[in-house]
Amino acid sequence: xxxxxxxxxxxxxxxxxxxxxxxxxxxxxxxxxxxVLSGDxxxxxxxxxxxxxxxxxxxxxxxxxxxxxxxxxxxxxxxIARMFYPYAGFVQAFGANLEPQWHSDxxxxxxxxxxxxxxxxxxxxxxxxxxxxxxxxxxxxxxxxRVVVTHQPVHVIRGSExxxxxxxxxxxxxxxxxxGADIIMGGHIHLPYVAALHENxxxxxxxxxxxxxxTAVSIRVRRRHPNSVNLIKRDDAQNCLVERWDYxxxxxxxxxxxxxxxxxxxxxx
Numbered sequence: 537x538x539x540x541x542x543x544x545x546x547x548x549x550x551x552x553x554x555x556x557x558x559x560x561x562x563x564x565x566x567x568x569x570x571x572v573l574s575g576d577x578x579x580x581x582x583x584x585x586x587x588x589x590x591x592x593x594x595x596x597x598x599x600x601x602x603x604x605x606x607x608x609x610x611x612x613x614x615x616i617a618r619m620f621y622p623y624a625g626f627v628q629a630f631g632a633n634l635e636p637q638w639h640s641d642x643x644x645x646x647x648x649x650x651x652x653x654x655x656x657x658x659x660x661x662x663x664x665x666x667x668x669x670x671x672x673x674x675x676x677x678x679x680x681x682r683v684v685v686t687h688q689p690v691h692v693i694r695g696s697e698x699x700x701x702x703x704x705x706x707x708x709x710x711x712x713x714x715x716g717a718d719i720i721m722g723g724h725i726h727l728p729y730v731a732a733l734h735e736n737x738x739x740x741x742x743x744x745x746x747x748x749x750x751t752a753v754s755i756r757v758r759r760r761h762p763n764s765v766n767l768i769k770r771d772d773a774q775n776c777l778v779e780r781w782d783y784x785x786x787x788x789x790x791x792x793x794x795x796x797x798x799x800x801x802x803x804x805x
Contacts, residue, residue, distance in 0.1 A: 550755045673715035693729055750763065763783040
């Protein structure tokens with residue numbers, strides 16, 4: 537069974553060593569085919585924080601890494617850096633490609649850079665990005681589970697989080713779903729959930745799911761939501777499983793707290 541590990545919002549600089557160590561043990565145990573690092577890798581985009589994140593990922597040593605920046609990965613207080621070289625730290629740690637892709641027989645993963653240096657924390661997806669991703673999705677095989685990764689969420693489940701939705705989310709959901717996306721994966725709000733986009737956007741003509749992750753290792757957890765990561769597991773040609781794994785301070789390990797089966801829409805293919 538092919539497994540993806542989603543690590544989001546680790547905010548290195550605020551990481552908790554026992555949680556980080558438990559995540560390393562977990563990653564070594566499950567041996568994911570790829571790790572998706574969905575933004576807010578650091579707390580303040582400092583060089584030492586990016587170095588810690590890079591070293592952590594090197595210890596996991598996944599066969600493939602799809603990493604995109606979050607709003608915290610752009611300098612906040614260094615105005616000159618924010619204006620003229622906002623992604624320097626990210627590039628030094630994870631390479632110059634801010635929108636990486638990875639594919640295998642089982643998966644197609646497309647990263648989208650939704651950060652904007654001119655914004656504080658809001659995310660945005662441009663018409664050009666929407667079109668480019670849709671064109672790539674259209675080339676996927678019927679077997680591949682098609683995953684688009686943004687930092688900010690395209691869909692929220694609480695009214696208090698509406699302001700955190702990605703600018704351009706409605707257009708992106710429509711275009712990407714029509715082009716074949718199965719999952720739109722994100723982070724940003726440190727709130728893990730799975731939501732059926734086709735049940736919340738009535739004009740979608742196929743099933744598509746929002747998969748959100750909590751914060752993996754940071755102290756910046758939300759009330760009643762401990763540190764967590766997601767696993768995406770391929771089941772068969774028509775199904776996959778999303779597992780949420782929470783950190784237990786008592787057990788000092790991550791444990792599975794929820795499994796959500798996703799029925800993929802293949803239109804009879």
